[in-house]
Amino acid sequence: MTKNTPAAQDTGHSHDYLPAAGRDSMLPFYDILTRLLGAGKVHRSLIQQAALAPDTRVLEIGCGTGTLTVAAKDAQPRADVVGTDPDPLALARAERKIRGRSGIRFERAYAQDLPFPDAAFDHVFSSFMLHHLPAEVQPVFASEALRVLRPGGRLHLADIGGNITAADGYAARRMLRNQHVSGNLRDGIPRLLRAAGFDCEEVDSGVYRHVGRVTFYRATRPA
Template structure:
């Protein structure tokens, strides 16, 4: 995951590992956090088929995009991210694979035509966006999906409570994920024009709670 942040920061995006210096350890961190099975669940939810055009927004170092390509070789995958260092790592992971590419760009300004994709994926990205950027991003994703196409989201938040553990209690006392809590994501996507449902939610020892959503562009 990498995404936009205010322009007062050194970058106008949040690097995949939070800081450029941490990027070499990012993939190791995701493995230690046990994210592999979680990524698999997101990809399985998307029900990719041969010939499907699939966009991952905030693809970071390519973990989900490359994983989806290996699980569904007949699908066409595009990973989008603003971080050139993360993109370079993603491109190295994709060497030898066909029907997969990575492009530099921002979620609120998707460089794609209307109705270009059958599926969109978002993993651990939305909680980094401010409210206005979230709204613009939702509208852009709706635009690039074909009618009947769907967006599949994995992120921190949902109906998190103190009972979800130490990290959940820390999250609840800060403002970093406040815009993801409760029904905030379904409301955001419904207001953008999607039909949205929460599909699953699970406690996670490192981030409190992970929640999955499916949002469909009406046919």
């Protein structure tokens, strides 16, 4: 889970991004908080859906402290894995998780401006990041994800959204009133990704107690 945004004036801090934990002072508690919110289950599902093969190149956009990036490397030790985030403090914590390991690294980058050549990756991951991007940045993120994927490569995205209803529980009802999630509701995410040029399908959806409904998407760059 991470939060990329260029609109610092909207987030109550002096950065030009939203820190991984919302505030720098909360970063020491970030991994604990995300575990409580169910991030581990979401990460395991994304990795299972990706079915990473040996010698593939994998990118996570908005990696925060690197938990999903590291889990992807653990799942496929022969993959070359990169995590990106605009938050240098979060990346410093991510770096400590991979000390002494090869084939995995972290780079500072914004979701809308990835420092990689075209067709550089076989898989791209995005976990709980999209709804933190301003509406005008989301199409740029989608285009950048498409650009860095090879033809036939896939974006594996999980976020709060999809067909959320009041029957999904208290957290879901709160999310229905959350302006940051409004673009993710119903078919908002597939429409965004298809507009960028992806072939997109919903893979799974389920209710998570503390965040409401989480929906998983697989978006393929056409060959």
